[in-house]
Amino acid sequence: VQLVESGGGSVPDGGSLRLSCKASAYAYISSLNCMGWFRQGPSKARELVAAVYPGGTSYADSVKGRFTITQDSAEDTVFLQMNSLKREDTAKYYCAAEYERMPQLCVTRLNRFAGWGQGTQVTVS
Numbered sequence: 723v724q725l726v727e728s729g730g731g732s733v734p735d736g737g738s739l740r741l742s743c744k745a746s747a748y749a750y751i752s753s754l755n756c757m758g759w760f761r762q763g764p765s766k767a768r769e770l771v772a773a774v775y776p777g778g779t780s781y782a783d784s785v786k787g788r789f790t791i792t793q794d795s796a797e798d799t800v801f802l803q804m805n806s807l808k809r810e811d812t813a814k815y816y817c818a819a820e821y822e823r824m825p826q827l828c829v830t831r832l833n834r835f836a837g838w839g840q841g842t843q844v845t846v847s
Contacts, residue, residue: 723754723837725817730842733807741802741842743817752795754819756828758835759791759802761813761844768816772802775828784810807846814841 724746733739741759745751758773772791773780779791790803800817818835822828 723751723819725751725819725837725839727815727817727839727842730815730844732845732847735807735809735846737807737846738803738805739807739844741804741815741817741844743800743802743819744798745819750798751793751800751819752798754821756822756825756831757791757793757800757817757819758829758832759789759800760816760818760832760835761811762816762841763810763813766813770829770832771815773829773832774800775822775825777825780829804844807844809846812844812846814843816841 727743729741756775760768760770762768771782771785774791788806792801818832820831822831
């Protein structure tokens with residue numbers, strides 16, 4: 723499934739953004755059950771910041787309480803609501819989607835994801 727991210731932009735410190743992730747034509751995110759948002763800042767490794775799977779969500783400590791990942795099956799979209807943005811959140815954000823039979827292995831599965839899209843840039847200044 724090829725994924726398309728959108729919603730990035732430039733915001734001031736403390737601002738908010740909502741990122742969206744949809745599958746490309748002729749594919750459906752809702753057929754997958756393990757989704758996540760990654761980011762890669764300047765000179766940094768890509769890191770998983772949020773994941774959603776049957777029965778739960780998972781967040782990196784750096785974004786807990788500020789970011790919320792949701793899946794909208796009707797819109798076949800995965801969202802990342804980002805509030806109280808900080809300069810250290812500046813990065814290109816990517817989404818990932820997989821099918822994982824065991825929800826407790828979702829994060830492990832996502833960290834093996836290789837089908838990256840173009841990402842969407844978030845700049846906080």
